[in-house]
Amino acid sequence: MARILDGKQIASELKENIALEIAKLKEQSIVPGLAVVLVGEDPASKVYVGHKEKACQALGIHSEVIRLAETITTQELLVQIKQLNQRSDIHGILVQLPLPQQLDEQRIIESVSPDKDVDGFHPINVGLLSLGRKTFVPCTPRGIMEMLKFSAIDVAGKHAVIIGRSNIVGKPLAALLLAQNATVTVCHSHTVNLAQVTKEADILIAAVGKGRFVTENMVKQGAIIIDVGINREGKKLVGDVDFDEVEQVASAITPVPGGVGPLTIMMLMANTIEAAKRRALCNKAK
Template identity: 50%
Template sequence: MPDQARIIDGKAAAAALRAEIGREVAAIKAERGLVPGLHVVLVGEDPASRVYVASKEKLAAEIGMNSVAHRLPAETSEAELLAKIASLNADDTVDGILVQLPLPRHIDTGTIIDAIDPAKDVDGLHPINAGKLAGGKNGLVPCTPLGCMLLLRQALPALSGLEAVVIGRSELVGRPVAQLLLQADCTVTIAHSRTRDLAAVVRRADIVVAAVGRPHFVRGDWIKPGAAVIDVGINRTPDGKLVGDVDFAEAIHVAGAITPVPGGVGPMTIACLLRNTLTAFRARRG
């Protein structure tokens, strides 16, 4: 086994995926005169959300999609936001709707997600899409879990029969990525803060997906030699550095393949948002 794990380059994978989507968008425009449309709704002035929305706009425009951001003031009421979503649901030029989270405290996130047309829910969070995923049916899949799976398929020649441990049970990442791993015929364990002897559970895994939001939580000696490690965590340390949920400096000497932070799963999330917009376009328009 090599002294260091192979780095799973999320930046390169995301760039390749965006280029592929761009070619398909150009072909659709040339053949049918139509352009997939992604609309992002941002409520308030959260700095991280503003940067993220601007990046989505820029990358969508680069591949030839119609990209529109609806920036609403922080005092926007829940009723006003629901009215905006209703108008986007009814607009046939809109293929994908994403409401940037987190929302201001006076707006109920679940109510807003439930209001989005499931056929336009490119975040894959609507209960209908979650139900389709749980049932193994075609629907729109949350972007980060989808990105995790695309990176895993690059890192491993075959997933069938492998043992996977997902650390974290959130509706955004942990649960959907576990469903996707099940569909790939992995044997899946969802571990979390109440799991007994978590280190021993992780040591069984051929695949580790860490999504707990705690810096350097997963230690190198938890990793089975040669395992593929997908680190979803993005944590900022007191000195301003971005680090993952896995102790990269330790794990790189044990794992067979590992995603860095930054430059691993993060770039794939926006690329998969664009892919979901194209998927929604096709499903809606044939």
């Protein structure tokens, strides 16, 4: 039976360290501030934003949710972000994705100040990550790396296979794994003989967005499985991995829910604190 990589437990322990960092900042009269921009009424987005609000409240991070109408224009949204960029009490800005179709998503992402880009999506931060430089790391990939580290899983020399090449998970995670000396393969919709490739993985990360996509016949005996997917089946949430099947052959596996998700939220908190620290250093240097 596979070892369960409990994201809730790991997030709980990381939360204690984050709380200490916040306490140190507050001793300097610095209260980390996070603004989340939520456009429209997408149910999943509203749930995610609610989780982020609760985490901020629990840790003592100043949190604001800017709720905007589904019909907002790109220009109107850019004005809102510009105002947040100029506020000294807001250290991190997160634009909740996906955005309504009429909006220019890339232009909006690029409008967030790189120094407040706690999602790590701005091209400047993406470029720094690819160069192995210190920057804001997207929250889910950073959470996965924290999970592996916390679980004493050394990725150096291991073959890591990622299913999914999104800018949010697949690509940044590949850069992080390479920086830790893993051999990385990124699979996608045009990958030939996918099961053959995934069966070579020592560490298999599923971020494809299809429920129970990864089955037992795609997994090498003893592989470590990280399931990023969150898919709804009726009232039940399932991952991209068929947990019941794959648990029988894996050496370690993340559950859904309760795996990667809690760490994604904690990494957002950590990035917000990092942004507040950077601002404090800049202010001292002036």
